[in-house]
Amino acid sequence: MSHPRTITIAPSILAADFADFGAECRAVEAQGADWIHVDVMDGHFVPNITFGPATCAAIRPHIRTVMDVHLMIAPVDPYIAAFAEAGADIITAHIEAGPHIHRTLQAIRATGKKAGLALNPGTGLDGIAPLLDLTDLICVMTVNPGFGGQSFIDLSAKVRTLRAMIGDRPVHIQIDGGITPDTAPAMARAGADVLVAGSAVFKGGTARSPEAYGRNIRAIRTAAEAAIGHAA
Ligand code: DX5
Ligand code: ZN
Numbered sequence: 644m645s646h647p648r649t650i651t652i653a654p655s656i657l658a659a660d661f662a663d664f665g666a667e668c669r670a671v672e673a674q675g676a677d678w679i680h681v682d683v684m685d686g687h688f689v690p691n692i693t694f695g696p697a698t699c700a701a702i703r704p705h706i707r708t709v710m711d712v713h714l715m716i717a718p719v720d721p722y723i724a725a726f727a728e729a730g731a732d733i734i735t736a737h738i739e740a741g742p743h744i745h746r747t748l749q750a751i752r753a754t755g756k757k758a759g760l761a762l763n764p765g766t767g768l769d770g771i772a773p774l775l776d777l778t779d780l781i782c783v784m785t786v787n788p789g790f791g792g793q794s795f796i797d798l799s800a801k802v803r804t805l806r807a808m809i810g811d812r813p814v815h816i817q818i819d820g821g822i823t824p825d826t827a828p829a830m831a832r833a834g835a836d837v838l839v840a841g842s843a844v845f846k847g848g849t850a851r852s853p854e855a856y857g858r859n860i861r862a863i864r865t866a867a868e869a870a871i872g873h874a875a
Pocket of ligand 1: 655657658680682713786787788789790791792793819820821822839840841842843
């Protein structure tokens with residue numbers, strides 16, 4: 644079955660050199676990244692800490708495409724303005740991060756940014772219907788958030804159901820966690836259009852020697868597009 648959806652590849656800088664984010668963003672974009680996925684972790688909502696708005700602001704001038712900020716933090720609302728000012732294009736919050744996700748999505752949109760809604764692997768789709776018109780992107784986590792390099796959890800049925808729920812709305816389905824050329828096809832077939840990949844993009848290269856990034860991105864894109872009937 645083919646459909647016209649194009650595949651967006653969003654490398655996660657969680658797998659990049661933390662001492663050299665600027666160069667890493669420039670390198671991976673030059674090698675074909677469509678967006679840059681930025682994982683913010685607070686050591687409270689998830690069992691790991693990365694960085695906050697100051698780092699996002701510092702790397703923003705090195706990103707020419709889309710800065711896709713995935714907030715794995717709780718609470719979210721007190722920090723939305725800071726991430727918006729840091730230059731995020733998309734701000735994604737977890738449904739599990741608090742009791743007022745509707746308010747959070749409204750607050751993100753009120754900054755003029757795109758609003759994303761992330762779902763942990765253990766979270767079902769019940770309760771998201773009222774949020775679909777407030778959301779530009781739904782991030783289906785295919786690992787439990789907190790770390791890169793974990794094994795992929797196949798949630799094809801969830802993605803398929805979500806795509807049907809979204810219908811004609813202009814809402815991206817993003818998959819985050821364990822994406823490789825082997826796992827991407829089933830997700831694309833199920834209806835995903837944005838694939839985040841950390842370890843599978845950054846392995847084998849460096850900002851100074853980034854050709855592997857390009858090969859890795861092409862391998863994921865080709866596998867996903869072939870699965871939905873695009874010419875490779
Ligand atoms: C996990 C992060 C992911 C992660 C993906 O908490 O949200 O974005 O970096 O990394 P890989 O592709 O290595 O699973
Ligand atoms: Zn992420």
